[in-house]
Amino acid sequence: MNAHLPLLMGFTPLVGAWLALIIGFFSYRLSRWAAYGALLLDFYFISLSLPKLFSEGSWHYSLGGWAPPWGIELVVTPFSAFLACFILLLALAAFYYLGSFGLMAGLLKNRESLGGALLLVLVSSLLTLLWVRDGFTLYLFLEISLVAATGLLVCATRQGWLDGFYFLLGGSLGASILLAGFLFLYSTTGTLHLDDLLAQLFISKNFSITLAAGSLLALSWACLFNFPRPAFFTSLLNQTPPFLLGFLSSVMVRVAAYLLFVLLFLVLNVPGISQPGWLVGLEYLLAVFFLADFIRAARQKDFLHSVAFLSTAQLGFLFIGFISGNKSALAGTLMELLGQMLVTGGLFMAVGVLSLKPTGAHPFSKLTGLGRHDFWMGLTLIVFTFSIVGVPPTAGFFGKFYLLQGILENRDWFLFVPAALTLGLNLYSGFRFMWLLYEPRKSVSLNAHIPFSMKAPLMALALAVLGLGLFHQDILRHFIEPALPKAYQNLPVPNVPFLGKQVE
Amino acid sequence: MAVNLGNAFHYIVPLAFCLAGFHGVFFYTNLLGKAASWCLFQMGLISFLFLLAPQAGPVPSALSLLISAVTFAVGIVLTVFCLKLGRRHKTLDANEIAGRGSK
Numbered sequence: 001m002n003a004h005l006p007l008l009m010g011f012t013p014l015v016g017a018w019l020a021l022i023i024g025f026f027s028y029r030l031s032r033w034a035a036y037g038a039l040l041l042d043f044y045f046i047s048l049s050l051p052k053l054f055s056e057g058s059w060h061y062s063l064g065g066w067a068p069p070w071g072i073e074l075v076v077t078p079f080s081a082f083l084a085c086f087i088l089l090l091a092l093a094a095f096y097y098l099g100s101f102g103l104m105a106g107l108l109k110n111r112e113s114l115g116g117a118l119l120l121v122l123v124s125s126l127l128t129l130l131w132v133r134d135g136f137t138l139y140l141f142l143e144i145s146l147v148a149a150t151g152l153l154v155c156a157t158r159q160g161w162l163d164g165f166y167f168l169l170g171g172s173l174g175a176s177i178l179l180a181g182f183l184f185l186y187s188t189t190g191t192l193h194l195d196d197l198l199a200q201l202f203i204s205k206n207f208s209i210t211l212a213a214g215s216l217l218a219l220s221w222a223c224l225f226n227f228p229r230p231a232f233f234t235s236l237l238n239q240t241p242p243f244l245l246g247f248l249s250s251v252m253v254r255v256a257a258y259l260l261f262v263l264l265f266l267v268l269n270v271p272g273i274s275q276p277g278w279l280v281g282l283e284y285l286l287a288v289f290f291l292a293d294f295i296r297a298a299r300q301k302d303f304l305h306s307v308a309f310l311s312t313a314q315l316g317f318l319f320i321g322f323i324s325g326n327k328s329a330l331a332g333t334l335m336e337l338l339g340q341m342l343v344t345g346g347l348f349m350a351v352g353v354l355s356l357k358p359t360g361a362h363p364f365s366k367l368t369g370l371g372r373h374d375f376w377m378g379l380t381l382i383v384f385t386f387s388i389v390g391v392p393p394t395a396g397f398f399g400k401f402y403l404l405q406g407i408l409e410n411r412d413w414f415l416f417v418p419a420a421l422t423l424g425l426n427l428y429s430g431f432r433f434m435w436l437l438y439e440p441r442k443s444v445s446l447n448a449h450i451p452f453s454m455k456a457p458l459m460a461l462a463l464a465v466l467g468l469g470l471f472h473q474d475i476l477r478h479f480i481e482p483a484l485p486k487a488y489q490n491l492p493v494p495n496v497p498f499l500g501k502q503v504e
Numbered sequence: 505m506a507v508n509l510g511n512a513f514h515y516i517v518p519l520a521f522c523l524a525g526f527h528g529v530f531f532y533t534n535l536l537g538k539a540a541s542w543c544l545f546q547m548g549l550i551s552f553l554f555l556l557a558p559q560a561g562p563v564p565s566a567l568s569l570l571i572s573a574v575t576f577a578v579g580i581v582l583t584v585f586c587l588k589l590g591r592r593h594k595t596l597d598a599n600e601i602a603g604r605g606s607k
Contacts, residue, residue: 140570
């Protein structure tokens with residue numbers, strides 16, 4: 001069984017989805033346990049793979065031994081396995097809230113078990129996206145994940161058909177542009193394999209093709225990166241249960257950001273090419289465009305809308321890391337990515353836990369004095385806020401620390417100024433939020449007691465945010481550093497005998 | 505940067521399909537029109553592969569089949585959404601449906 005762990009890690013949730021769906025016809029409770037079982041079993045398989053990943057590095061696994069596009073090759077790296085653990089943790093939390101949301105919103109039991117099965121399909125496709133190594137399979141699983149996410153949105157939302165249609169259409173158009181980028185590369189290199197593409201582009205040194213394909217591959221994520229920006233997804237935001245928004249914006253959007261990192265740095269080798277000035281300017285504007293959402297988040301009166309803006313705004317830090325592109329900045333970006341997954345998911349789920357209704361308005365005034373009324377809930381929100389602001393010892397602090405270090409190493413003041421201003425603004429907004437939480441007066445709606453069972457997943461996410469920060473040295477050494485481009489890894493370069501001479 | 509205009513003429517059909525599809529997704533107000541435009545974009549990619557096929561062996565033909573299958577499957581899902589929305593709102597005009605939803 002150990003030889004096939006990459007396959008089991010990717011497809012266990014998919015098998016679990018079928019099981020949960022079929023069992024759901026007979027017993028809803030048993031269906032829920034089957035879904036939990038599939039997610040926990042996947043955790044177990046990932047933990048089994050870690051010793052081999054630590055000792056031997058990346059694990060290459062070919063399905064049926066066929067080369068792409070006929071076969072599927074999976075490559076599990078220590079970082080992608082670690083990221084998979086975060087996806088599973090958030091999926092467990094989302095699935096847990098699906099049950100309580102179903103009770104609160106009066107969701108039919110058969111819809112609930114269908115929702116669970118779709119969540120598992122989504123998890124399976126996202127995990128496979130982390131590990132596939134050819135352009136076409138990447139497109140295929142992206143489409144599967146989009147269809148599953150749309151199904152989940154429609155399943156949990158009463159009036160979600162139009163929003164579901166737009167989500168699927170926008171996402172599919174993005175996936176098509178991604179495929180166009182890969183086909184463009186295929187027409188010039190004759191390969192779809194990501195590692196092979198890197199080698200072919202390196203040999204041909206065809207920078208114009210690389211830039212054109214890179215632009216298409218980056219553009220393809222536009223729809224997902226803007227999810228759930230209130231300007232584009234207003235109706236979806238107001239109607240979708242917050243736990244689902246949290247799962248999609250933390251997991252799906254951040255997996256997309258990780259894939260963009262893989263494509264830019266491990267396939268196209270962006271630091272190795274010189275970019276035209278207009279493209280660099282456009283990249284800077286893009287980072288500032290996303291960072292500007294922090295201002296919009298601070299101006300919101302609705303907690304859910306503020307969290308939605310925070311979700312998109314935090315992507316700005318990732319883009320800053322991609323633009324800087326040096327070792328410190330990329331290490332900070334990957335650390336920030338891990339922290340953002342937990343914080344974004346946690347904040348959306350907190351909105352759901354704190355609101356008395358399944359959907360609708362969630363004004364900040366309802367949170368007045370929450371910290372005094374409910375110590376643990378207040379503390380959990382403080383941990384999430386500190387991670388966004390960048391207060392030690394949270395994951396957000398170390399991510400931003402390395403990111404700023406990377407910017408300063410490049411002496412890139414055009415990136416440093418917006419990043420520093422954003423951190424200053426976040427400090428102010430964070431303390432204003434804390435003041436609201438610990439105000440002496442109490443909101444009337446806080447009389448309702450929040451049961452521990454509802455807070456427990458949030459507290460687990462907050463603990464994970466702290467754990468990431470406290471053990472950042474180990475995470476950097478064992479997971480993040482091996483995920484960086486080869487040029488940034490402290491690897492002894494072997495001397496390869498070539499034509500009787502030792503060359504590097 | 506030298507651009508080979510011969511390539512642009514050779515791939516004019518896929519380019520036209522893709523541009524028309526991309527334009528249609530954003531500018532049609534009819535939901536079915538949007539879905540059809542996305543299919544047109546996919547048709548552009550498939551025709552691009554057909555043009556590549558003679559030089560590159562069996563892979564482009566296999567890929568074009570797979571892309572057709574994906575387009576068909578996602579197209580069916582989008583059509584189901586359109587039918588559901590059309591039955592509920594008696595129209596497929598996106599602005600009209602969104603207007604009714606916000607009331």
